[in-house]
Amino acid sequence: MTDWELMYDSRGDSARVPELLDRVEGDLDPEAWQELERRLTVGAPLTFPASFAALPRLVRLAGANSRARRLAGRIVRYAAATDGCDDLLEECTASIVELGRLLDEELRARPDHYLDTFRDLLATRQQYHWAAVLQDSADAAYGVGCPHCPVEVTMVIGSHAQYSTIRTEQPNDVERRTLRPATPEQLSGTGRWMYETAVRDGRYPLAEAIVHLFGRAECPRCAALFTFADEYTAANRPLV
Structure with a gap:
């Protein structure tokens, strides 16, 4: 049983959230959904203790309600940016598995x-x-520090070109280096799962972006080759 008195949402309140959950569970109340979304997730992105307390009920609705799926998905995705949410996430493990x-x-x-x-x-x-x-x-940019010299290397992966560069204030990238994508056979773990899921669903541009993300980049400064995904994961994966 959730103790809502210990919870708070984006407005520092708690009593309103269970009321809104009752309203959206009873029917498709667009105003209730809008208020619930504002209270449980805000731009930054941020979530709140009330967001995780609401997650099990949202997941129960998610099988038949796309809005519930999207809100539950945002709550989980924003979790890494929310300090002190590890215990709250653990309490939602079964709901998160079902949401997946x-x-x-x-x-x-x-x-x-x-x-x-x-x-x-x-x-x-x-x-x-x-x-x-x-x-x-069209041209997504991803930055990571070169593991061999003290520069920030930017990878650009788009429909027109795939390259690494050192971004400056100049209008155009200089000293571009062509990326070396991984082959599907070289992928393992998360990279392989991401690629196979995108191919399964016919999302071939996404699959192409993934083999470049998990391929090798050349630093324009020192010419060293490194695996972008390894450096990005080491720098950005939260300790959970």
């Missing part, structure tokens, strides 16, 4: 919001760093 199953089913249906759902699913697998970084743009 529902999100995977949704991906198989190839929804219009595929990438958001893909990112939410990554978060249910505790891959918060990849859930945060994956982008859906």
Whole structure:
């Protein structure tokens, strides 16, 4: 039984959230959904103790309600940016596992919001760093420190080119180095799962981006080759 008096939401309140959950469970109340979303997640991104307390009920609704799936997914995805939420996440383990199953089913249906759902699913697998970084743009940029010299290397992965560079204030990147993508056979662990899921669902541009993310980049400064995914994970994966 949730003790709502110990919880708070984005407005520092707690009593309103269970009332709103009752309203959205009873019918499709758009005003209740909007208020619930504002109270449980805000831009930054942030979540609150009340967000995790609401998660089991949201997941119970999620099988038949796409809005509940999206809100539950955002709560889990934002968890890594919320200080002191580890214990709250542990209490939601069963709900998060079930949410992951529902999100995977949704991906198989190839929804219009595929990438958001893909990112939410990554978060249910505790891959918060990849859930945060994956982008859906013509030229997505990813930065990481070169492990061999003190410069920031930016990887650009887009529909027109895939390269590493050192970003400056100049309007155009200089000293570009072509990325060396991994082959599907070279992928393992999370990278292999991400690639196989994207291919399974016919998301070939996403699959192509993934083999580049898990491939090798060349530092334009020192010419060293390194595996981008290893450096990015070491620098960004939260300790959970």
